[in-house]
Amino acid sequence: MMIFKNSSITFKFIITFVLLFALSFNFIYQLNEIKQKELSSFVRSKIYLVYDQLHSFTQHYINSEYVFIEQGIHHINNVGVMNSKARTIKKFSTKMHQLSINLKKLVNEDYWTLAVIDGADQDVLYASPLRIPHIKDLYESEHDLLHKLSTINNVPENYTDYFDSSKLQLTLPYKEKFTHQEIRSIFMPIYISHKLSALLVFDVKSSIYNNWVEDFNKEQFTLYSTEKSQFSFPLSSINVNTTTDNESIHLYIDYDVMTVWSALISLSITIAIFALVKCFLTIMNLIQIDNMTKCYRRDYGEHKFKNKLLSNKSILIFDIDHFKNINDTYGHDVGDQVISQTASIIKSNIRSTEQLYRWGGEEFVLILNIDNKDIAERKANQLREAISNQNESDIKFTISIGGMMAHNSTLDDAIKIADQALYQAKENGRNKVVFQ
Numbered sequence: 001m002m003i004f005k006n007s008s009i010t011f012k013f014i015i016t017f018v019l020l021f022a023l024s025f026n027f028i029y030q031l032n033e034i035k036q037k038e039l040s041s042f043v044r045s046k047i048y049l050v051y052d053q054l055h056s057f058t059q060h061y062i063n064s065e066y067v068f069i070e071q072g073i074h075h076i077n078n079v080g081v082m083n084s085k086a087r088t089i090k091k092f093s094t095k096m097h098q099l100s101i102n103l104k105k106l107v108n109e110d111y112w113t114l115a116v117i118d119g120a121d122q123d124v125l126y127a128s129p130l131r132i133p134h135i136k137d138l139y140e141s142e143h144d145l146l147h148k149l150s151t152i153n154n155v156p157e158n159y160t161d162y163f164d165s166s167k168l169q170l171t172l173p174y175k176e177k178f179t180h181q182e183i184r185s186i187f188m189p190i191y192i193s194h195k196l197s198a199l200l201v202f203d204v205k206s207s208i209y210n211n212w213v214e215d216f217n218k219e220q221f222t223l224y225s226t227e228k229s230q231f232s233f234p235l236s237s238i239n240v241n242t243t244t245d246n247e248s249i250h251l252y253i254d255y256d257v258m259t260v261w262s263a264l265i266s267l268s269i270t271i272a273i274f275a276l277v278k279c280f281l282t283i284m285n286l287i288q289i290d291n292m293t294k295c296y297r298r299d300y301g302e303h304k305f306k307n308k309l310l311s312n313k314s315i316l317i318f319d320i321d322h323f324k325n326i327n328d329t330y331g332h333d334v335g336d337q338v339i340s341q342t343a344s345i346i347k348s349n350i351r352s353t354e355q356l357y358r359w360g361g362e363e364f365v366l367i368l369n370i371d372n373k374d375i376a377e378r379k380a381n382q383l384r385e386a387i388s389n390q391n392e393s394d395i396k397f398t399i400s401i402g403g404m405m406a407h408n409s410t411l412d413d414a415i416k417i418a419d420q421a422l423y424q425a426k427e428n429g430r431n432k433v434v435f436q
Contacts, residue, residue, distance in 0.1 A: 016270045021263060021266040025259070028261060031222060032222050035222050043216075046212050047170065057095065061092055064095070065091050070083070077093040077094045077096075079096050082134070096114065096126060107204050109205075110208040112181065114202050115127040115134060115201045115203070117146045119146035119199075122144075136178065150189070150196060150199060153169065153171065159191040162189055162191065169187040172247060181205065184205075185203050210225075213225070213226055226250060231255045233253065235253055236251065294347075295347070295356045296357045298358065301365065310367070312369075315366075315403065315411075315415065316365070316366040317402050317422050318366070319362050320397055320398075335362075342397075342399065343358065343364065353369060354369055384399055384400075398431035399431070401422065401432070402424065402433075403421055404417040404435065
């Protein structure tokens, strides 16, 4: 890459990257520290949305009509219905199927089962999907699964006790029998005339918290994890206040993940900075630098020194002697080479702080940081001799130089005086230096 064309730029690139890496690493850590409260609210809001969906279904259950159904297992509107004897049961499978669709949108792949246990003289089980463990549970409870689950999970038998207790009932993770899937259960009791009539149960995979945290990470560009790894360190735990045991979500952040992201961010920014600098320098070169000679352009010099006074400077103006003859004899390509060689020789014999401008054609202006006329004249003769003694080209050529000492002079006035001196040098036989 052109960016790394010398060791100085490589060093600057490394220093920039290291500084940006440190800033990025610290920023990512601070961002994750700050966002923990937002994450807690995010997870709670997800749970409340689930509860809202479940609660809205309770009215459909209460107001649903009855329909006669035979004994056995039936599939109605994508809902499995298990009935222990022929009788009339509540008809809400369509609404229950819609509820399952809405819940899947909230929990995605963590959806496991949605069930309603209707407490008749013998329980009726509605499930989406109906799984073998549900059938087993119903038989093992002797068709009194509602009483069994409400007792185990401390679900109040009457609405008054339920109203006084926490309404959010989310269990800790446990393994479902037969499938061995680790799940959590959300219970929504349904009361009619203040008595427990049915239990709405929503089972989700135990990974739901972790996946909600991942969703938050994607939205907020955070790096939280609920699982501890070899390179992770703990953050503050967040309490979602949704379980009877006041379960907390333990948060971690991985050093290796932070390092990778910090490196990617800092590398991208560093490359962008150096690319912008390179682009800026390229544009400045187009504005300031003559393409052939790599000297400053005349229009740049005129703009730079407009309305400015020059003091303690030596102004030289020179051109190539008999340049028209060179062009006529050897062609314009050779003439261009002579101009470029002249600029190259002059630049190799001056300091980097001194400015050489291509003023037009074969004519150049040189601004020296010399405030003594004798020294400036000696320097001009040194440059003249460097040109006349050059061995880079088979063509021998010379320059004539006119100079002046600038003291509170504009560049335009200084060049006019130096140009008169150049004219005198030409009149004196060329390959001469004349100072005014």
